[in-house]
Amino acid sequence: MIDLWPRLEPLLARVERPARYLDHEWGSTRKEGADFNYCMVYPDTYELGQPNQAVRILVNAVNATEHLAAERAFLPAVDLIDLMREEGVPMFSLESCAPLSEFDAIGITLPHELAATNVLEVLDLSGLPLRAVDRAQDDSIVLGGGPCVFNPEPYAPFFDAMLIGEGEESLPEALLCVRECRRAGATRQDILRSLAALPGCYVPSLYRVRDEEEAQRAGSWVEPVEPGVPERIEKRLFSGFSESSGWEPCIVPYTECVHDRLSVEVLRGCARGCRFCQAGMMYRPVRERSADNVVSSVLEGLADTGYDEVSLTSLSSTDHSQIADILTKLNHACDGKGVRISLPSQRLDSFGVDMAELVAGQKKGGLTFAPEAGTQRLRDVINKNVTEDDLFGAIDAAFKAGWRRCKLYFMIGLPTETDEDIKGIASLVQRAYDRAKAAVPPEHRGNVRVSASVALFVPKSQTPFQWDGQIPPEEALRRVNLLRNSVKYKAVDIHWHDPATSFVEAVMSRGGRQAADWVEAAWRRGARFDAWTELFLEDAWRRAASDVGIDPAEIAQAQWDTSRVMPWAHISTGVTTRYLALERKRAAAETTTPDCTFEKCTGCGACQALDCDNMLAGVRSTPSALAAAAGETAADVTPAQAALAAEVSAEVAAQAEVGDAPASEIAPAGAEAVGAPSSAAASPAAAEVLGNDSSAEAASDERPLPVSEGGAR
Amino acid sequence: MSEPQQVFRLRLTFAKQGRLAMLSHLEVARALERTVRRAGLPYAVSQGFSPHMLIAFGAALPVGVGGTHEIADVRLTHYVSADKALSALQEASVADLMVKDCRYIEPKAAAASVAFPVSTYRALLSCTPAVLPLPDEIHVVRKKKEKVLHPAEFLVGDFQLTGAVATFKLEAKPTGSLRPDLLLREAVDNYNLAASGEIVQGVTWVENAVAPEAMIAKKAERGLDLPCCDGDALRILNITRIAQE
Numbered sequence: 001m002i003d004l005w006p007r008l009e010p011l012l013a014r015v016e017r018p019a020r021y022l023d024h025e026w027g028s029t030r031k032e033g034a035d036f037n038y039c040m041v042y043p044d045t046y047e048l049g050q051p052n053q054a055v056r057i058l059v060n061a062v063n064a065t066e067h068l069a070a071e072r073a074f075l076p077a078v079d080l081i082d083l084m085r086e087e088g089v090p091m092f093s094l095e096s097c098a099p100l101s102e103f104d105a106i107g108i109t110l111p112h113e114l115a116a117t118n119v120l121e122v123l124d125l126s127g128l129p130l131r132a133v134d135r136a137q138d139d140s141i142v143l144g145g146g147p148c149v150f151n152p153e154p155y156a157p158f159f160d161a162m163l164i165g166e167g168e169e170s171l172p173e174a175l176l177c178v179r180e181c182r183r184a185g186a187t188r189q190d191i192l193r194s195l196a197a198l199p200g201c202y203v204p205s206l207y208r209v210r211d212e213e214e215a216q217r218a219g220s221w222v223e224p225v226e227p228g229v230p231e232r233i234e235k236r237l238f239s240g241f242s243e244s245s246g247w248e249p250c251i252v253p254y255t256e257c258v259h260d261r262l263s264v265e266v267l268r269g270c271a272r273g274c275r276f277c278q279a280g281m282m283y284r285p286v287r288e289r290s291a292d293n294v295v296s297s298v299l300e301g302l303a304d305t306g307y308d309e310v311s312l313t314s315l316s317s318t319d320h321s322q323i324a325d326i327l328t329k330l331n332h333a334c335d336g337k338g339v340r341i342s343l344p345s346q347r348l349d350s351f352g353v354d355m356a357e358l359v360a361g362q363k364k365g366g367l368t369f370a371p372e373a374g375t376q377r378l379r380d381v382i383n384k385n386v387t388e389d390d391l392f393g394a395i396d397a398a399f400k401a402g403w404r405r406c407k408l409y410f411m412i413g414l415p416t417e418t419d420e421d422i423k424g425i426a427s428l429v430q431r432a433y434d435r436a437k438a439a440v441p442p443e444h445r446g447n448v449r450v451s452a453s454v455a456l457f458v459p460k461s462q463t464p465f466q467w468d469g470q471i472p473p474e475e476a477l478r479r480v481n482l483l484r485n486s487v488k489y490k491a492v493d494i495h496w497h498d499p500a501t502s503f504v505e506a507v508m509s510r511g512g513r514q515a516a517d518w519v520e521a522a523w524r525r526g527a528r529f530d531a532w533t534e535l536f537l538e539d540a541w542r543r544a545a546s547d548v549g550i551d552p553a554e555i556a557q558a559q560w561d562t563s564r565v566m567p568w569a570h571i572s573t574g575v576t577t578r579y580l581a582l583e584r585k586r587a588a589a590e591t592t593t594p595d596c597t598f599e600k601c602t603g604c605g606a607c608q609a610l611d612c613d614n615m616l617a618g619v620r621s622t623p624s625a626l627a628a629a630a631g632e633t634a635a636d637v638t639p640a641q642a643a644l645a646a647e648v649s650a651e652v653a654a655q656a657e658v659g660d661a662p663a664s665e666i667a668p669a670g671a672e673a674v675g676a677p678s679s680a681a682a683s684p685a686a687a688e689v690l691g692n693d694s695s696a697e698a699a700s701d702e703r704p705l706p707v708s709e710g711g712a713r
Numbered sequence: 714m715s716e717p718q719q720v721f722r723l724r725l726t727f728a729k730q731g732r733l734a735m736l737s738h739l740e741v742a743r744a745l746e747r748t749v750r751r752a753g754l755p756y757a758v759s760q761g762f763s764p765h766m767l768i769a770f771g772a773a774l775p776v777g778v779g780g781t782h783e784i785a786d787v788r789l790t791h792y793v794s795a796d797k798a799l800s801a802l803q804e805a806s807v808a809d810l811m812v813k814d815c816r817y818i819e820p821k822a823a824a825a826s827v828a829f830p831v832s833t834y835r836a837l838l839s840c841t842p843a844v845l846p847l848p849d850e851i852h853v854v855r856k857k858k859e860k861v862l863h864p865a866e867f868l869v870g871d872f873q874l875t876g877a878v879a880t881f882k883l884e885a886k887p888t889g890s891l892r893p894d895l896l897l898r899e900a901v902d903n904y905n906l907a908a909s910g911e912i913v914q915g916v917t918w919v920e921n922a923v924a925p926e927a928m929i930a931k932k933a934e935r936g937l938d939l940p941c942c943d944g945d946a947l948r949i950l951n952i953t954r955i956a957q958e
Contacts, residue, residue, distance in 0.1 A: 009732070013777055018735040026747070026807055252747055254733075254740040306747030306805070308765070338758040338765050363763045 001037065001098035007089050008097060015080045019255035020046035023094040027251040027305070030095045034069035036179040038062050039093045039103040043110070043118035044531065046074040050251065051259035053313065054109050054146060058167050060248050065172040067179060071095040072251075073106075075118055078529065081125060091125035100126035105141040105178055107163075107171065110148035110155060113458075113508035114501060114531035119144075119158055120523040130520065132160045132205050137188050141178050141195075145171070149202070150235075150282055151461035151568040153221070154508050154515035156204035161195045163202075164571055165235030166268075166283075170200050196229045200236035202571065203229070209513050220570045221512055234572045234609065241268050241287045242615040246297030252305050261309035261342070262301045266294050266326070270315035271597045271614065273604075274372070275383045275587050276414065278460035279315050281575045284606035286597050288617040291322035295329045302339060309340040318347035318355045319597070321618035327358040346370075349390040353397035366405035366449075367398050373414060374424030380590045381416050382465075383583070388428070392435050399439035405449040406436060412479045413457040413471040415587065422479050425452065426486035433492055451493035454480060456502035459556075460509050461568045462575070464583035469557040470506040473499035500538045504530060506556035512567035514550055521547040574606035720757055720767075721789040722822065723798060726782050726814040733809035734779030734951065742770050744810055745785050751805035754798055757788040771825035771957065772832065772885055775894050780954040784825040786818065829957035831869050834893040836879040838901070839948040840941040841923060845874050846903035846916035851895060860889075865917075867891040875922040894952055904947050 012018040040059050042049025049055060055072060062070035071093040076084065084090070090099045100106055106126070108119055120130055128142065129135045135142070144152070144159040145167050152162045163170050174195060181191040196203040206229045207222035215221040224231060238244075246264045253260070269286035270279065289297075298310050310330075317323065330341055341359040346352050348369045356367060371391055373379045379386060398406060410425050433450040440448060456476045459468050471479070476499040484494050507515060521544035522537075529535040545552050560566075562581035569577070579602075586593060596602050598620050607613050729741055736744070746766050749756055757767045771784035793801075795815045802812040822828070851862045867890065869882040883891055900919075907913045941947055 005732075012735060017737075018776065019737065019740050022732045022735060024731075024733060024807055024809055026744075026751070026805075252744075254736050254744055256739075256743075302750075303753065304751065306750035308746070308750065336758060361764075 001096055001102045003097050004089060004092045004099060005097040007087070008084075008092060011080065011083045011087060011089065014083060016077065017047075017255055019253075020074070021076065021080070021094070022254070023097070025251045025253055027249055028095060029063065029249075030071070031063050031069035034067055036068050036105075036175060036182075037098075037103045038068060038070045038175055039073050039100055039106045040070055041073045041075075041100070041106055041108045041122055043075055043108055043115045043122050044529070045077050046253070047255060047257040049074040050253050051257045051263070052109070052111065053263055053265060054111075054167070056250050056263075057248070058107070058109075058171050061168050061172055062175060065176065068172060068175050071098070071103075073100060073122075075122055075125075078535070081121070084125065090127050091122060101128055101140055103140050104182065105143060105175055107143040107145060108159075109146040110144055111146055112531065113148060113505040115148070116155060116508055116519045117523040117527045117530055119155065120520060121528045123158065131157045133157070135160070135188065139188075141191065143171075143174060147278065147282065148508070150278065150571055150573060151509060151511075152202055152204065152571060153513040153567045154511045154519060156202075156513055157516045159204060160192060161201055161203045163236070164200045164233050165573075166238040166241075167236070168238040168240075170198070170236040173198055174201060193226075193228070200233060202233045204513075207570075215567075215569075216565050219565055221565065221567045222570050232570050232572060235282075235574060237285075237574070237610045237612055238268075239287075239610075239612045242289055242617070244289075246289050246294050247300045247304075250301070250305060252307065259311065261311050261340075262298070262305055262307040263311050263313045264294060264297050264301060265289070265314060266312045266317050266323075267314040267320050269614075270319070271602075272316065272319075272385065272595045273383050273583070273593050273602065275381070275464040275583055276372075276411065276457060276460065278463050281462050281580075281604075282573050283315065284574060284604060285610070285612055285614045287612075287615040288320055288322075290617040291325045291329070294322075294326050295333070298330055298341075299333055302334075308338055309342060311342045311344055313344055316347065317343050318352050319595075319620065321616050321620045323355055324358070327355060331358060348386045348394055350393040350397040353394050353401065356398070357401045360401075360403075364401070364403045366407055367403050368407045368409065369394060370409035371428065372409065372411050373417075373421060374410065374426070374428050375421045377590055378414060378417060378421045378424070380592050381587045382414055383587070383592050385592055385595070388431075391428070391432065395432050395435045396439045399436045399448070404440070404444065404447045406432070406451075408432065408450070408452045410452055410454050411457045412454055412483070413476055415457075415465055415468040417479075419479075419482060422482050423486045425454070425483055426488075429492050429494075430487065430489050433489055449491070449493075451495065452487075454483065454494065454496040456497065456499045458502050458505045458509055461566065462571075462573050462580070464580045464587060466510070466566055466580065467560040467562050467564060467584060469559040470503065472553065472557060473503055476502070498533060498536070501530065501533070501536055503552070503556055504541055507552045510566070511552075511555045514548070515552075515555065517548040518544055518550055518552060521545075572609065574604075574609040576605035576609070579604045720820060721792050722818050722820055723754075723787050723789055723793075723795070724816055724818045724825070725785045725787065725802065725812050727785065727806070727810060727812045729774060729780045729783050729810060730953070731779075731809035733807070734953070735777055736810075737776050738770070738773035741774075741783075741810070742768075742785075745770070748802060748805045748810075748812065749787055752798070752801035754787070754793060754801065755789050755791040757790045769824055769826065771829065772890075774954060775892050778834070778894055778952045778954065782813075782955070782957060784829070784957065786825050830885045831882055831958050832885070832893070832954050833880065833882045833956040833958075834952055835955050836893075836897050836952040837950040838877045838879065839950055840945060841877045841921060842874070842904050842941050842947055843921050844904075845872075845879065845900050845919045845921075846907060846913050847872060847896070847919055848899045848903060849915045849917060851891070851899055853895070855889075862889075862891050864891060864896055872919050873922065874919050893954075894949070897949055897952060901947050901949055908941070908947070 012021060040055055042052055042055050059070040059072060062068045073093045092099060108122060123130050128139060142160045144155060144162040149162045149164055163174060177194050177198060178191055181194050192203045192205060195201050196206050206225055208225050210218060210221050210223055220231060267286065267288040269283040271284060271286050272280060274280050302310060343356060343359060346356060346367060346369055371386060372384045373382055395406060408429055412422065429450060429452045436448045436450055437445050457470060459465050459470055480496045487494055522541045525540035525544055527537050527540040562584050583593065593602050597614050597616060746768055758764045759767055767788040769786045774780050795817060799815040806812050847864060851864060853860050853862060867883045869884050872881040883893055903913045903916055
């Protein structure tokens with residue numbers, strides 16, 4: 001491969017922070033002896049991408065595979081991009097400083113909805129055609145992956161193939177597949193066909209996009225254009241996660257990054273079941289690494305990297321069944337070495353604060369909690385199983401333990417939200433401030449700071465709220481103003497995010513394949529680095545909409561019934577659409593659903609579909625969980641809630657019955673049920689279908705059950 | 714802040730070279746700290762609110778300027794032989810930021826940042842200029858205030874130009890110092906202005922020690938050490954601090 005360094009080096013004297021482009025970090029490797037080169041691309045700058053765990057994990061996984069070698073690439077900052085375009089220097093990998101277009105395959109991770117234009121920036125700067133259909137036989141194969149591929153359509157035309165789910169195993173498999181095909185002299189089209197046959201691999205060009213009417217009738221927006229191409233793609237799961245070591249080689253950057261520390265992933269998945277949360281649905285089932293694994297991984301990682309801080313990462317680290325044990329052991333082992341331990345997500349109760357205190361040492365900066373909504377009613381709607389008592393218990397504990405600052409996260413525009421809920425945020429924050437002040441000695445009261453950060457709700461695909469529209473940006477601003485006017489305390493600060501970027505996020509989250517045209521038009525009008533507030537060009541996105549003739553507001557804001565087939569119906573996280581619809585119904589009834597890692601199975605379907613159970617290292621039980629469970633049974637039960645409870649039981653029963661069947665055999669269950677009367681219970685449908693010919697499996701089971709509020713139950 | 718009573722001060726000498734010359738002082742400091750941790754040395758930790766390694770660095774180098782003998786002093790709680798420390802540090806270093814030497818110094822010895830006020834720099838230019846017009850004044854903006862620096866006050870001894878190599882010594886003053894890359898960039902800019910026929914004022918002309926007869930060379934034969942020809946801009950290829958005293 002060409003070494004671009006001699007051409008790049010003179011440019012680096014003219015840009016900010018050249019350390020981002022140098023490679024040569026501790027831990028950077030170049031694998032010798034491989035005959036297939038892969039470049040892992042993060043579509044943003046080094047300081048955001050280098051700490052990304054996916055980049056680290058996937059580069060290691062590819063390098064650990066015979067024949068394959070992996071390098072990293074990050075999108076340069078705009079100052080260097082502009083110089084590179086002037087000088088005709090293409091996008092380069094770090095390790096070999098080679099042009100991306102010389103790699104056999106490149107893989108771009110899609111970490112969030114605002115990275116879409118940067119994907120085009122990467123492809124363009126690499127000299128690769130933006131659209132898969134325009135690529136030549138010998139062009140690099142462009143793969144996509146990451147959280148955003150759970151609705152792949154707005155990105156689909158730009159990728160040759162997209163890997164759905166966890167990539168530890170599927171990425172090396174896909175690369176070996178491409179390698180075999182290339183060695184056999186296969187055409188590009190045949191390579192794509194082979195990729196489409198791999199589990200979890202979506203090849204957009206092998207599907208025809210249906211129109212609205214046809215999609216609703218067929219239960220999916222895309223149709224394979226040739227036989228052998230699956231109608232539905234189920235996510236891949238790395239079932240060896242729990243047993244795998246939490247330590248694996250990592251690169252230690254020179255320049256300061258967003259997370260400049262060692263990361264050890266302690267568990268994957270979260271079953272709390274917040275109804276707005278995509279990650280909570282996407283990474284099921286929950287898999288924990290054992291305390292011994294975590295502790296030895298941290299110590300080995302610290303010794304090998306020289307970091308002075310370690311973060312125990314996951315979606316909810318304080319939920320780990322052995323978290324107290326882990327933190328106590330680490331504190332002991334790191335004593336006197338100036339090493340800090342951090343927990344990225346704070347559980348909202350006094351147990352969470354106890355854990356935070358275990359690792360805080362003397363330095364207590366701020367604590368962040370996310371009640372998400374201001375009233376109990378709305379917290380029940382979103383299934384944030386947290387009460388005011390939990391929050392105030394956490395605040396009391398935190399301020400008594402020595403913290404003086406606390407930040408509270410909220411969302412506005414959640415489904416069913418009223419002005420009362422907005423005023424509820426103000427009330428909650430002010431009362432939190434009162435509690436905080438009361439918990440500290442009088443001479444410290446002046447130091448108490450409580451602030452609230454407010455973001456606009458973005459309906460995410462693959463969640464119970466995927467059918468819910470986002471409120472328009474103007475309405476969001478009205479609600480923010482209502483909130484600001486409702487806060488009477490001068491000591492309480494309110495921060496909010498620009499609703500214009502949240503609007504783009506919503507379109508990207510809910511859009512179909514035509515949203516890709518919008519992305520490309522926006523990029524042609526100069527949009528890039530949309531996640532960078534100072535670089536976001538609202539106008540480019542607005543004009544792009546008229547360029548391609550779509551109404552993004554309709555995509556972001558339309559309110560659908562749960563019977564509607566959404567553009568990502570062909571992609572499955574393992575959680576059934578039926579379950580999402582049920583959860584949406586429970587939201588409307590203000591009924592909560594427990595966390596299956598603390599209590600019984602809720603019937604989401606992930607374990608059965610993916611043939612993997614929750615893998616816990618110990619028993620999860622805490623006083624707050626027990627109290628919450630007790631409170632729930634004692635509460636008054638409305639008829640609607642009782643009906644839902646019956647439906648839950650039926651759902652769980654259905655899952656239990658098909659539990660031992662291979663995942664594919666579950667598929668007909670949903671398909672059958674669609675034809676049944678709307679009030680059909682899931683359980684008989686599933687049972688009935690188990691005896692059926694499995695040739696029906698290709699039918700989309702992800703078609704949601706028509707949900708009838710006045711069902712026969 | 715009280716520090717541990719028993720401390721050993723280990724002085725590390727390291728190189729900052731190759732493409733890593735483009736690291737900033739802060740980036741080098743962080744990298745060295747991590748090297749010390751990887752080497753497993755018994756480093757001392759401050760006792761304050763936010764405990765950190767007791768390590769101190771010599772005078773900062775600008776981004777883009779390398780160094781062959783850079784200095785960092787780290788405090789250890791136990792004695793480790795300097796040889797052992799050196800081999801552990803080298804194991805933990807990357808090639809272009811390599812620790813080259815270790816020795817213990819007196820606990821009360823002056824800090825590395827003030828012990829060596831005079832730095833010798835060597836720069837490689839893209840071709841051999843007959844003369845280099847050193848600016849008499851350099852205007853810099855610091856904290857939004859313009860400041861005028863006089864290179865003569867910072868230069869120690871003569872500015873030497875030998876072929877395409879410039880060698881000079883700058884002294885750090887308590888009131889501030891002059892960046893070597895800034896001095897050289899202004900000199901090169903002046904040269905290029907003069908070469909394009911403009912009149913350059915307020916400069917001191919430094920003659921090249923290499924005889925000027927080679928100044929009229931054929932383009933085809935030109936290499937790095939050959940004279941600058943008309944139409945070619947003079948450029949700085951690299952700058953390295955080669956000694957501190």
